[in-house]
Amino acid sequence: xxxxxxxxxxxxxxxxxxxxxxxxxxxxxxxxxxxxxxxxxxxxxxxxxxxxxxxxxxxxxxxxxxxxxxxxxxxxxxxxxxxxxxxxxxxxxxxxxxxxxxxxxxxxxxxxxxxxxxxxxxxxxxxxxxxxxxxxxxxxxxxxxxxxxx
Amino acid sequence: xxxxxxxxxxxxxxxxxxxxxxxxxxxxxxxxxxxxxxxxxxxxxxxxxxxxxxxxxxxxxxxxxxxxxxxxxxxxxxxxxxxxxxxxxxxxxxxxxxxxxxxxxxxxxxxxxxxxxxxxxxxxxxxx
Numbered sequence: 001x002x003x004x005x006x007x008x009x010x011x012x013x014x015x016x017x018x019x020x021x022x023x024x025x026x027x028x029x030x031x032x033x034x035x036x037x038x039x040x041x042x043x044x045x046x047x048x049x050x051x052x053x054x055x056x057x058x059x060x061x062x063x064x065x066x067x068x069x070x071x072x073x074x075x076x077x078x079x080x081x082x083x084x085x086x087x088x089x090x091x092x093x094x095x096x097x098x099x100x101x102x103x104x105x106x107x108x109x110x111x112x113x114x115x116x117x118x119x120x121x122x123x124x125x126x127x128x129x130x131x132x133x134x135x136x137x138x139x140x141x142x143x144x145x146x147x148x149x150x
Numbered sequence: 151x152x153x154x155x156x157x158x159x160x161x162x163x164x165x166x167x168x169x170x171x172x173x174x175x176x177x178x179x180x181x182x183x184x185x186x187x188x189x190x191x192x193x194x195x196x197x198x199x200x201x202x203x204x205x206x207x208x209x210x211x212x213x214x215x216x217x218x219x220x221x222x223x224x225x226x227x228x229x230x231x232x233x234x235x236x237x238x239x240x241x242x243x244x245x246x247x248x249x250x251x252x253x254x255x256x257x258x259x260x261x262x263x264x265x266x267x268x269x270x271x272x273x274x275x276x277x278x
Contacts, residue, residue: 084176114260118261121170121173121174122174123174123175123176123261123262123265124262127262
């Protein structure tokens with residue numbers, strides 16, 4: 001089954017599923033995957049910190065990196081994923097306006113992600129972040145394969 | 151086989167960060183030893199079985215380059231793999247260290263860089 005993740009959202013799946021997200025710009029695209037249980041998820045988080053709008057974060061934690069990442073991990077664990085086997089890959093966090101960008105949202109998203117992973121003792125297996133591109137991400141849950149195109 | 155690691159850096163915070171990064175790599179880490187300068191590092195090598203040394207360059211008492219030099223002259227420690235983690239920017243110095251077979255990681259580092267360097271040094275497969 002094919003799942004499509006909209007901005008500020010997340011989908012998890014199991015063997016046979018493909019999870020896709022489009023137009024990933026400054027947002028963070030994060031996949032977490034357990035190759036043994038063959039379960040995984042894709043998060044498309046828009047902004048770095050939930051403290052900028054706690055009410056929104058409560059209604060939908062996936063808008064923010066600091067609340068979305070723990071939620072993604074939780075959901076993958078709920079499907080039978082194990083932390084010791086977890087493969088985590090990051091993409092997105094671009095700067096479409098180049099060096100002139102004022103808010104540097106992409107960079108902030110990436111910085112918050114790295115902090116959360118460090119606290120949780122998780123390393124990124126691969127990362128394809130930054131640059132000016134808008135990315136499309138396809139995650140094949142059967143194989144763990146991640147295809148990033150821009 | 152678990153690998154025993156010696157971390158030599160004059161900053162306790164840095165030693166703790168390196169140690170945490172090592173534990174995050176998923177590699178089988180055995181005993182770990184810590185030292186605050188090159189002299190203490192050599193003493194730790196004398197007293198313990200160490201499979202890999204991670205060392206800073208700029209430290210008081212004895213710097214990392216001198217420690218590496220002495221390690222390479224001693225048959226007991228000459229073949230231990232060495233990773234230098236430092237802010238060092240001098241290309242000449244880095245070249246001298248590479249000639250002694252040391253890998254180099256620039257500070258500030260990410261834990262992923264440490265994992266990738268360890269994998270290369272230990273000739274591990276990507277998913278091993």
